[in-house]
Amino acid sequence: MTALLQLESVSKRFGQVLVADSLSFDVADGATLGIVGPNGAGKTSLFGMIAGDLPVDSGDIKFDGRSVIGLNAAARCRLGIARTFQVPHPFTGMTVFENVLVAAHQGAGLRRAAASNLAMEVITETGLDRHANTAAGRLGLLSRKRLEVARALATNPRLLMLDEVAGGLTDPEVAELVAIVRAVNARGIAVVWIEHVVRALLSTVDRLVCLAIGQLIADGEPRNVLSQQRVKELFLGTESTVAEVAQTAHAADTGGTTAPREPATES
Amino acid sequence: MTQAPTAPAAPVAAVRIRRSTRTSRWALGPTAIILIVLGYLPYGTGQGTTSMLVDFFILLTLGVTWNMLAGYAGLVSVGQQAYIGIGAYGVLWLAQHGVEPFLALPIAAVACAVLAVPISFLVFRLRGGYFAIGTWVVAEVLALFTIRDSALGGGTGTNVPGLGGFDPVVLGAYTYWAALAVAVISLVGSYFLLRTRVGLALTAVRDDETAARNVGVRVSRAKRIVYLAAAVGAGGAGALLAISQLNVEPHNVYGVQWSAYMIFVVLIGGIGTLEGPILGTIVFFVLQRTLASEGAWYLIIVGSVAVVMAVWVRKGLWGIAERFGLRLFPTGYHVTDTTR
Numbered sequence: 001m002t003a004l005l006q007l008e009s010v011s012k013r014f015g016q017v018l019v020a021d022s023l024s025f026d027v028a029d030g031a032t033l034g035i036v037g038p039n040g041a042g043k044t045s046l047f048g049m050i051a052g053d054l055p056v057d058s059g060d061i062k063f064d065g066r067s068v069i070g071l072n073a074a075a076r077c078r079l080g081i082a083r084t085f086q087v088p089h090p091f092t093g094m095t096v097f098e099n100v101l102v103a104a105h106q107g108a109g110l111r112r113a114a115a116s117n118l119a120m121e122v123i124t125e126t127g128l129d130r131h132a133n134t135a136a137g138r139l140g141l142l143s144r145k146r147l148e149v150a151r152a153l154a155t156n157p158r159l160l161m162l163d164e165v166a167g168g169l170t171d172p173e174v175a176e177l178v179a180i181v182r183a184v185n186a187r188g189i190a191v192v193w194i195e196h197v198v199r200a201l202l203s204t205v206d207r208l209v210c211l212a213i214g215q216l217i218a219d220g221e222p223r224n225v226l227s228q229q230r231v232k233e234l235f236l237g238t239e240s241t242v243a244e245v246a247q248t249a250h251a252a253d254t255g256g257t258t259a260p261r262e263p264a265t266e267s
Numbered sequence: 268m269t270q271a272p273t274a275p276a277a278p279v280a281a282v283r284i285r286r287s288t289r290t291s292r293w294a295l296g297p298t299a300i301i302l303i304v305l306g307y308l309p310y311g312t313g314q315g316t317t318s319m320l321v322d323f324f325i326l327l328t329l330g331v332t333w334n335m336l337a338g339y340a341g342l343v344s345v346g347q348q349a350y351i352g353i354g355a356y357g358v359l360w361l362a363q364h365g366v367e368p369f370l371a372l373p374i375a376a377v378a379c380a381v382l383a384v385p386i387s388f389l390v391f392r393l394r395g396g397y398f399a400i401g402t403w404v405v406a407e408v409l410a411l412f413t414i415r416d417s418a419l420g421g422g423t424g425t426n427v428p429g430l431g432g433f434d435p436v437v438l439g440a441y442t443y444w445a446a447l448a449v450a451v452i453s454l455v456g457s458y459f460l461l462r463t464r465v466g467l468a469l470t471a472v473r474d475d476e477t478a479a480r481n482v483g484v485r486v487s488r489a490k491r492i493v494y495l496a497a498a499v500g501a502g503g504a505g506a507l508l509a510i511s512q513l514n515v516e517p518h519n520v521y522g523v524q525w526s527a528y529m530i531f532v533v534l535i536g537g538i539g540t541l542e543g544p545i546l547g548t549i550v551f552f553v554l555q556r557t558l559a560s561e562g563a564w565y566l567i568i569v570g571s572v573a574v575v576m577a578v579w580v581r582k583g584l585w586g587i588a589e590r591f592g593l594r595l596f597p598t599g600y601h602v603t604d605t606t607r
Contacts, residue, residue, distance in 0.1 A: 018283055039273060044569050052480075053477065053480070053481065069460065071274075072480065073480040073481050074478075074480045074484055074485050074486065076479075077481055077482060078483050082481075082482075083481055085478065085481075087329065089477060089478035089481075090474075090475070090478075090480070091470065091471045091474035091475055091476045091478065092472065092474050092475075093468075093470065093473065093474050093539070094470055094474060094599070095599060095600070095601075096403055096472070097600055097602050098467060098600050099471075100598060101600060102467045102468055102470075102479075102482060102484065103482035103483065105464045105467065106464075106468055106482055106485070107482045107483030108483075108484035108486045109483075111464070113281075113282075115286055116282045116600070117281065117467035119282070120282040120602065122379075132602045133602055137336045151482055152482075154482070155482055155483055
C-alpha cells in the first residue's frame with residue numbers, strides 16, 4: 001500500500017522544549033497507528049503540525065504524496081485530514097446536528113440533503129442520535145468526545161487523528177468507542193490514535209509507536225513495542241518513574257506551560 | 268494506488284429538518300403588521316416622529332451590522348465610521364456631480380464594499396486589540412484625506428445639493444422610507460446570510476475559531492464576507508445621515524462616537540444574536556430620548572448601564588429572553604424525523 005501520510009525530518013521546538021526532533025515516519029492508506037509516550041513528548045503537537053494548526057520549524061509533511069506544509073488547517077481538512085481535540089472543542093451555541101453539519105458542508109464539501117444525511121449518519125454511528133437537537137454546550141464529557149469524533153468523520157476524511165478520546169471513560173464506554181473506531185477503519189479510513197488507555201489501543205491498532213522528547217524510541221507491533229525496556233521505563237514505568245511523571249506534570253502545571261495534566265499510566 | 272473511503276456503515280438515513288421555531292411562526296404575523304404600519308407611518312404622523320425614526324433606523328442598521336462583525340466573525344472593529352464617512356461623502360460627491368441623492372445612496376453603499384476589499388487585506392493582518400485600533404486608524408486616515416478636499420467642504424463640511432427641490436414633507440417621507448428600507452435590508456440580509464452554509468460556518472467561527480478551521484471552514488473568507496457586508500451597512504447608514512441632515516460634516520460622520528453607539532447597542536441587546544441589536548437599539552434610543560436634557564447624567568447613566576450589562580448580563584437582554592426559548596429569527600436546524 002502507498003503511504004497516505006509521510007513525515008520527513010520534521011522538527012519543532014518551543015523555546016527550550018523539543019517537541020519534534022527530526023521526526024520521520026509514514027502511515028499507510030487505511031492503516032491504524034497508535035501513539036504512546038510520556039507527558040510533554042510532543043504527541044498533541046504532532047497532530048497540530050499534521051493538521052496545520054501548528055507550523056513546523058523544518059522538515060516536510062506529505063499527504064497522498066503531496067506536500068501540505070503551505071496549506072492551512074481548513075485546506076488540509078478538505079484534503080482529508082481530520083483531527084479531534086484532547087480537550088473537546090464543541091461549537092457550544094450550536095446543536096449537535098449543526099456541529100456535525102458544518103463539518104459536512106465545509107470539510108466534505110456537501111450541500112443540502114447530501115450534507116444533512118451524512119451528518120445524521122455519523123451522528124448515528126457515534127451513538128449521538130438521541131442528542132441531535134441538544135445544544136453542544138450542554139453535553140457531558142462522553143458525548144463531547146463522541147461529538148469530536150462525529151465532527152471529524154463528517155468531513156469525510158481519509159486520515160482520522162484521535163487525541164485521547166478514551167481518557168476518563170468507563171470500561172463499557174471504552175469498548176463502545178473501540179467498536180466505533182474499528183468500524184471507521186473498516187471503511188478504509190486510516191486512523192492515528194494518541195491514547196493513554198493502552199487496552200483501547202491494543203484492541204484497535206496494528207502498529208504502535210512510542211514518542212519521547214520529540215523522537216520515536218520504538219515502532220512496530222504493539223505488544224512488541226510495549227515489551228521494550230525503554231518504553232517500559234518511559235511510559236509504563238516502575239513506581240519511581242510514575243512518581244517522576246507525576247512530578248514533572250506538577251512542575252509543568254506550576255511552571256505555567258500549556259501541557260495538560262494527564263493520568264500518569266494506565267495498563 | 269489510493270483507496271477511497273466507502274460510505275459509513277450506518278444505514279442511509281433521510282433526515283427531515285425544520286428551520287422555524289414556534290415563536291418565530293407566531294411572530295410572523297405581528298412582524299408583518301409592524302412593517303406595514305411602519306411603511307404607512309408618513310401618511311399618519313408628523314415629521315417629528317418620522318425624522319426621529321430615521322435616526323432609529325440608522326442606529327439599528329449600525330447595530331445589526333456591527334453585531335455580525337463582532338458577534339459572529341469575531342472582528343471587534345472600532346472603525347466602522349470609516350464607511351459611515353465614505354457613505355455620507357459618497358452621496359455628497361455624487362450629488363455634486365448631478366446624481367439624485369436617493370439614487371446615490373445605494374451607489375455609495377456599494378462603493379463602501381469595493382473600498383472595503385483592499386482595506387480588509389490590510390486590517391485582517393491584525394488580531395484582537397490591534398485589529399480594533401487598526402480599523403480606527405483607517406477611519407482617521409480616510410477622514411484626513413476627505414477634509415483635504417475643499418470641494419467636499421474641507422474641515423467644516425458642506426450641504427448636499429439636489430435636496431432643495433423637494434417639498435419638505437415629501438423629502439421627509441422619502442428619507443423615512445429610504446431609512447426603513449436600509450434597516451430592513453440589513454436585518455433581512457443578515458438573517459438570510461446566517462441561514463446559508465456560510466452563516467452556519469460563521470456561527471461555528473463565533474463559537475470556536477480553531478475547531479472551525481479544523482472542520483474545513485475557510486475562516487478568512489467567511490470573515491471577509493461579513494466585513495464587506497458590514498461596510499455596505501455602515502455606508503448605507505452614512506448615506507442616510509447625509510440625506511437626513513442635508514449636509515455632511517466630517518467630525519460627525521467620521522466620529523468614533525458611532526463605534527461607541529454600536530458597541531453599546533450590541534452589548535445591551537445581546538451579542539451574537541440577530542434579535543439582540545434590535546432590542547439594544549430600542550433601549551439605547553429610549554435612554555437617549557428621555558435623558559437628552561439631563562446633560563452629564565445622560566452619559567453617567569448610559570455608561571453605568573453598559574458596565575452593569577457587560578459584567579453581570581453577559582448575554583444581554585435577549586440572552587434573558589432566549590432562556591425562555593424565544594427565537595424570532597431562527598437560523599438553526601432542528602432534526603424532526605429520520606426515516607430509514
